[in-house]
Amino acid sequence: MRSGAWCLVSAATAALLLSGCKGEKSAPAPSETASAGISAQTESATETTTETSTEAGDLVVGGGRAEKTENDLYEFSYSYPDAAGAIPGLKANLDQQLDTSRADLVSSAREGQAEAKKNDFPYHAYSYGEDWKVVTSLPGWLSLSSESYVYSGGAHGMTAFDGLLWDRHAETARKPSDLFTSKEALSKALRTPFCAALDKERVKRRGGPIDKSDEMFSECIDPVEQVVILGSTNRQTFDRIGLLVPPYNAGPYAEGSYEVTVPVTGAVMAALKPQYRSSFSVAK
Template sequence: MKRLFWLCALAVALAACQRESPAPPSTTTPGAAPQTAPAAPDATVPATRLDDVSESTADYIIGISYQVSTARYPGLAAELKRYADNARAELIEAAKARAQPGGATSAPYDLSLTFTDVMETPSVVAVAADGSSYTGGAHGAPLIARFVWLPQTGRLLTSRELVPGADGWKVISDYVREQLHAALSQRVDADALPPEEREEVVKNASRMIDDGTQPDPADFALFEPMAAPDGRLAGLRFVFAPYQVGPYSDGTQTVEVPAEVLLPHIAPEFRTLFAAPALNSADASR
């Protein structure tokens, strides 16, 4: 009953959410390099309404909130709605199957999904989708997606396009693994486990890290841009859902990879999106 009460409250709250959030503050600073003017909305792409969703039946509860400002980017809005519609359809199908004779009987299935702005500049617009879908079991399945939109060309940027070479993914994989292993060691040290238990935990978690960060763009499909002072990108924050690089209890994990690591491996057409690495004193004196 507590779970049902909470889910109903969530549905009511989502229904009250604003349909559109104000545009985020500019990521540029005074004196920054001039940016290309924002692209005009593409009149050839039909506008997509992003209406919040609040549904409650005896079999399922759904709450979807669009806390984004995508009116200028109908193509991006269509991608967000497609992702949400697919998640909603899958949950409803699962609920229908449960309602059939012989199906499971338990608390209502539920879907909670929120879209939020990550960045908006003339060159890059990014949106995060976070939530979960519960169809039985101990906990819900995470719903995590990232959408990086290029307004000037009207398309999504994918990890495979961004870094086209295998050598680049080897460098990124090595860097990310190093950061994740270091974070794992810190967490285990904080738990003060007995030596044998610590060794087992580190062994299992390390295997998950290595398996989930193969030098393949598919393992790095979720990423979001990090803003530099001049409005370009200081690097990328790679996002790993629960179970990819650790147990469910570790939650979503992220690793920030700076532009200086990425730039040698970025496809030439996207290098201007990134801020040039700052020279250190030794380099500057040459």
């Protein structure tokens, strides 16, 4: 990742041109209550344009931003909280992501509409929505997570997650994994508690033991191939790590997404780059 400005384009934006499904829209973005130990802080408001409008309705509230547009071609929504909007560099990055996501949606929706007309089949409005929330705010860091939803025709849409850290001292955005010596080191430190927690949730959702004959959804998955977010219970240091798992990664689509929280341990501390260890503590 480049130091300085970081282009925050979520995986869902790239998936917009590839997704071919639609279903019920997913739950709000994961909060720290569910994924890293404390309540998320959210400041948002929305404004909806008329059905015939193709211009975005935009509302800025106390530094945060919320936008929602609905028309025959597409549905678009995007929001981030006051805490993010109050930081000029972070606000600029999130605004850039908003513009990129909307432009990608409009372009693909126009192509889809033209294709539907050419082949004489119904066109259903494409959609993209992303909601950023605060995971935790520490003296040196602001931790955020987002949940996004994309639909570009078909049976159901897809959910994706993203996470970022704003480094208050360096005034730059970072990925949580960038604070560790390597993804491999972080994966090794997290794998045992992550797999145990994931299987526990699988059993709960499936109502019985995991079917080991189902090779696709019975094995553990690499925790760092999921979205990593950092949380805190003491508001001074990171002592919790959240792993956000989208549909299909750990189970069939019907099971939805998974949110797994694991504590910061000695193994996690050992995997950190030396300059970031003071920002973490072993969970009590």
